[in-house]
Amino acid sequence: MSVQxxxxxxxxxxxxxxxxxxxxxxxxLSILCLATVPAFATPTYNTGPLSFTTSGQSMxxxxxxxxxxxxxxxxxxxxxxxxxxxGIVGSVTDKTVYTNPAWWAWKACKDxxxxxxxxxxxxxxxxxxxxxxxxxxxxxxxxxKFGLDFGYTVDSGSVGANVQFSANAALPQNTPKKLQYFNLxxxxxxxxxxxxxxxxxxxxxxxxxxxxxxxxTAQACLITQGCTPxxxxxxxxxxxxxxxxxxxxNSLKVVPGLxxxxxxxxxxxxxxxxxxxxxxxxxxxxxxxxxxxxxKLTTSQFTIATNEPPAPAITTDLANxxxxxxxxxxxxxxxNGVISSSGSNDFLDANVDLGGVATMxxxxxxQIGLDLIDAGGFKVSAKFYALDVLAGPSLxxxxxxxxxPTLMVxxxxxxxxxxxxESGLQTYWEGAWSKLPDIALLGATTFTPTYWIDAGLTxxxxxxxxxxxxxxxxxxxxxxxxxxxxxxxxxxxSLNSLLGLNNQLFSTPSLNFPVWNNTFQxxxxxxxxxxxxxxxxxxxxPEPGTFFLLIAGLGCVILLRSRGRRHGVGAAxx
Numbered sequence: 001m002s003v004q005x006x007x008x009x010x011x012x013x014x015x016x017x018x019x020x021x022x023x024x025x026x027x028x029l030s031i032l033c034l035a036t037v038p039a040f041a042t043p044t045y046n047t048g049p050l051s052f053t054t055s056g057q058s059m060x061x062x063x064x065x066x067x068x069x070x071x072x073x074x075x076x077x078x079x080x081x082x083x084x085x086x087g088i089v090g091s092v093t094d095k096t097v098y099t100n101p102a103w104w105a106w107k108a109c110k111d112x113x114x115x116x117x118x119x120x121x122x123x124x125x126x127x128x129x130x131x132x133x134x135x136x137x138x139x140x141x142x143x144x145k146f147g148l149d150f151g152y153t154v155d156s157g158s159v160g161a162n163v164q165f166s167a168n169a170a171l172p173q174n175t176p177k178k179l180q181y182f183n184l185x186x187x188x189x190x191x192x193x194x195x196x197x198x199x200x201x202x203x204x205x206x207x208x209x210x211x212x213x214x215x216x217t218a219q220a221c222l223i224t225q226g227c228t229p230x231x232x233x234x235x236x237x238x239x240x241x242x243x244x245x246x247x248x249x250n251s252l253k254v255v256p257g258l259x260x261x262x263x264x265x266x267x268x269x270x271x272x273x274x275x276x277x278x279x280x281x282x283x284x285x286x287x288x289x290x291x292x293x294x295x296k297l298t299t300s301q302f303t304i305a306t307n308e309p310p311a312p313a314i315t316t317d318l319a320n321x322x323x324x325x326x327x328x329x330x331x332x333x334x335x336n337g338v339i340s341s342s343g344s345n346d347f348l349d350a351n352v353d354l355g356g357v358a359t360m361x362x363x364x365x366x367q368i369g370l371d372l373i374d375a376g377g378f379k380v381s382a383k384f385y386a387l388d389v390l391a392g393p394s395l396x397x398x399x400x401x402x403x404x405p406t407l408m409v410x411x412x413x414x415x416x417x418x419x420x421x422e423s424g425l426q427t428y429w430e431g432a433w434s435k436l437p438d439i440a441l442l443g444a445t446t447f448t449p450t451y452w453i454d455a456g457l458t459x460x461x462x463x464x465x466x467x468x469x470x471x472x473x474x475x476x477x478x479x480x481x482x483x484x485x486x487x488x489x490x491x492x493x494s495l496n497s498l499l500g501l502n503n504q505l506f507s508t509p510s511l512n513f514p515v516w517n518n519t520f521q522x523x524x525x526x527x528x529x530x531x532x533x534x535x536x537x538x539x540x541x542p543e544p545g546t547f548f549l550l551i552a553g554l555g556c557v558i559l560l561r562s563r564g565r566r567h568g569v570g571a572a573x574x
């Protein structure tokens with residue numbers, strides 16, 4: 001494509017053109033010359049989104065979480081045991097029969113007079129099958145298993161994470177020379193991340209096993225008639241795997257799943273259930289009508305000790321202690337460049353009822369507890385609190401996780417290269433993406449990267465202690481029990497709850513006591529094969545295209561200077 005500029009000749013005698021008009025062609029020519037100068041943009045290698053995921057890793061050290069399952073069967077079991085009644089006697093044989101009468105006559109002659117019998121004729125032999133089987137038999141084949149299956153599962157706790165990086169590199173703007181060092185100036189960005197943990201747990205079980213399967217095979221035979229084909233029929237099977245006991249740190253369940261659910265859509269209930277770890281221990285004081293004192297120590301399900309005075313008695317709460325197994329599951333994400341999660345759960349709460357203690361010391365009661373009915377193992381109790389003030393410590397378990405990932409890379413080179421700081425030629429390099437060193441090439445080389453992450457996980461487990469005080473006004477509740485087991489109870493109703501008021505009087509700042517602090521490498525992450533890219537090399541001689549552009553640029557400069565002198569504007573261009 002050629003570009004031409006046409007300039008109109010100024011007629012003689014016309015006013016002399018101004019310098020501003022004369023410089024316009026020169027500016028247009030300058031713009032055209034600048035268009036011949038190549039514009040260089042730095043090429044960029046972009047990895048695209050890199051997503052790394054791991055799960056089921058131990059929260060205590062490098063490696064998979066510890067999970068164990070085992071079971072022991074106590075009972076009897078057998079496989080394909082057979083037995084039967086009846087029997088079949090006789091057998092099946094084949095017998096050769098001579099059918100030629102002449103042979104039989106010849107044989108009689110030979111056996112008697114043994115002369116003038118002539119030559120032996122053919123026997124006319126044929127085989128006849130003789131079946132002498134007779135009788136009948138029925139066989140029973142069974143497999144079975146009857147007994148108890150004891151088992152357990154243990155999980156040490158696990159952690160999982162997701163990390164998303166993006167990365168890029170600046171490829172050389174100009175093709176590097178052979179053995180000329182260059183740097184890709186790699187950079188990366190942690191775009192997103194999440195981390196979750198699951199608390200350790202353990203449970204055991206005992207199941208009743210009853211399994212039976214089998215088949216019946218029968219056959220009958222009659223002499224000379226043969227036997228019927230064997231007939232086989234499968235017996236109705238029995239397969240029962242009924243849980244008898246289920247034990248975990250929270251409760252002991254007897255025949256779990258036996259009873260219908262307590263509410264539609266809920267889980268089926270056990271025949272009986274006893275709490276183990278999650279218990280509340282309550283100490284109550286009691287005063288008879290004559291002023292005789294007593295006490296009662298109970299759990300949420302049964303009475304441990306008591307010397308209450310005869311009913312009717314006024315009872316008052318003195319203290320309670322609640323213990324539960326701490327279950328701390330955490331979920332978190334990326335915050336200020338760090339992927340973190342944290343959680344806590346109280347496992348011990350102790351409360352002293354200040355009003356009840358004052359009442360036992362002789363102060364007017366602020367709460368009244370009455371045993372409305374206490375006969376024949378059936379008991380109905382009610383409590384009214386004009387003012388209920390509780391204070392005591394709360395001890396909990398805390399867990400904090402921090403994940404600091406680093407993008408790593410393994411790069412294979414299609415031909416050996418020189419790497420700054422390394423002796424000899426190298427066929428690969430691996431390390432942190434941001435630490436990629438200077439590289440020199442022997443020829444055009446393809447870089448094939450594989451990405452992974454180096455992730456340091458810090459687990460900080462500690463104890464959390466604080467002091468909490470609460471106050472409720474006009475609180476009321478009642479409980480009905482039979483045989484020491486609660487059959488009906490109401491949640492406490494107070495003026496605070498009715499008015500939607502917070503009942504917390506105070507809460508001291510938490511004191512954290514670290515009991516475990518460990519940093520280790522979190523493994524299990526996947527690797528990602530990156531897109532290969534190629535970098536060429538050049539010699540010291542400019543490429544033909546570059547040389548042509550250089551000559552064209554010099555030509556433009558000479559032409560501009562020549563036109564400047566001719567029109568008196570050279571000074572402006574200089």
